[in-house]
Each structure stands twice: as structure tokens, then as C-alpha cells.
Amino acid sequence: MKQIILTGERAAGKTTFCRSLICLAEKEGLTLSGVLTITERENRLITRNLSTREEKELALYSPRNPKEIAEIQTPRWHFFRDCLEWGNRYMDEDPPSDLFILDEAGILEFLKNSGWMSGMRRLDQNKDLLQIAVVRPELLKTAESRWPGSEVFTISPEGRRKEKVLLQDLIGFLKTEGY
Numbered sequence: 101m102k103q104i105i106l107t108g109e110r111a112a113g114k115t116t117f118c119r120s121l122i123c124l125a126e127k128e129g130l131t132l133s134g135v136l137t138i139t140e141r142e143n144r145l146i147t148r149n150l151s152t153r154e155e156k157e158l159a160l161y162s163p164r165n166p167k168e169i170a171e172i173q174t175p176r177w178h179f180f181r182d183c184l185e186w187g188n189r190y191m192d193e194d195p196p197s198d199l200f201i202l203d204e205a206g207i208l209e210f211l212k213n214s215g216w217m218s219g220m221r222r223l224d225q226n227k228d229l230l231q232i233a234v235v236r237p238e239l240l241k242t243a244e245s246r247w248p249g250s251e252v253f254t255i256s257p258e259g260r261r262k263e264k265v266l267l268q269d270l271i272g273f274l275k276t277e278g279y
Contacts, residue, residue: 103226103230103250103251104250104253107235107243108237108255108256109236112256113255113260113263114204114234115137115203118136118232120267121199122201124271125271130197131197132199133151133228134219135150135201135203136148136203138155144159147187149187149190151194156180172208184215184216187216187218188216188219192218198228199232200223200227200231202231205243206236210246230273233250
């Protein structure tokens with residue numbers, strides 16, 4: 101079992117890295133689970149369930165209407181409870197996989213005990229062969245404390261060559277250690 105905390109500033113390429121890893125894993129016939137968060141036009145978040153490839157609207161950018169009240173929110177986003185429940189249900193029910201990705205564990209999960217809590221528990225249980233938690237730099241110390249022994253990899257616009265090597269290393273690990 102291997103656990104990685106993937107970090108980097110906004111728009112550094114964390115989700116792009118995850119997409120590349122997912123594509124390589126699919127080509128190898130490896131099993132996937134978890135969620136990928138896709139930003140659309142900087143004002144909408146979509147979640148993709150990695151085991152079924154289904155997508156649902158996760159959140160809307162909140163500063164557009166600061167008086168609007170949402171049940172689940174951060175300073176930047178208003179989240180849809182039905183999407184979180186949907187994604188959490190799959191993360192609870194999916195069997196162990198070769199690759200699990202939680203994109204991303206943030207304020208809701210670490211500070212509000214909300215959001216993708218099934219994904220957080222799955223990471224705690226070390227249920228999958230390779231687990232990746234995407235975490236912003238401001239929450240990195242909290243993530244390292246929750247998952248001691250995890251490797252940390254920082255994505256940056258300047259690090260594309262290192263990221264390609266890491267992608268190949270991770271796929272090699274999965275092919276060698278796979279279920």
C-alpha cells in the first residue's frame with residue numbers, strides 16, 4: 101500500500117496530474133475509485149466518480165451572491181449536499197481498488213468534518229493499493245498529521261519533467277503490486 105499527499109497552489113496542475121494518472125491506469129486495466137473535481141469556467145465545480153465515470157454538479161462559486169445561504173459552504177464555494185452524499189456513498193461501497201484518488205480534501209473535510217468524509221475514512225483505512233489525497237498547501241501539515249508516513253509531492257508549473265517521471269513510477273508500482 102502506498103499513500104501520497106499531492107499538493108500545490110491553485111491552478112498548479114494537481115487535477116491535470118490526476119487526470120494523466122487516471123488515463124494511464126485505465127490503459128493498464130487497473131481499477132479506480134474516488135472522486136475527481138473539475139473546475140468549469142472558474143465558477144462551477146463538477147465531480148466525477150472514478151469507478152462509474154458519472155458526473156454531478158458539486159458546487160457554485162459563492163462570492164457571486166454573498167447573501168445567498170447554502171447548507172454547506174466555504175468562503176469560496178456553495179456545495180450541493182446531494183452530490184456529496186452521492187460521492188460518499190460510492191466511496192463507502194466501492195471495493196478496494198488499485199488506485200483511489202480524493203480530489204480534493206479541503207476546508208470541509210479537515211476543518212468542518214463535512215464534505216468527502218467517506219474518502220477521508222477510506223484514506224485512514226489504507227484500503228487501496230495506491231491512494232492519493234489532493235490537498236492545498238495551507239492544509240498540508242494537517243494532512244501529514246492525519247496520514248503520517250504519506251509521501252508528499254508538490255505540483256508546480258515548473259516541475260513538469262518530475263511529474264512525468266512520477267506518473268511512470270506510480271504506474272510501475274501499480275503494475276508490479278496490483279491486485
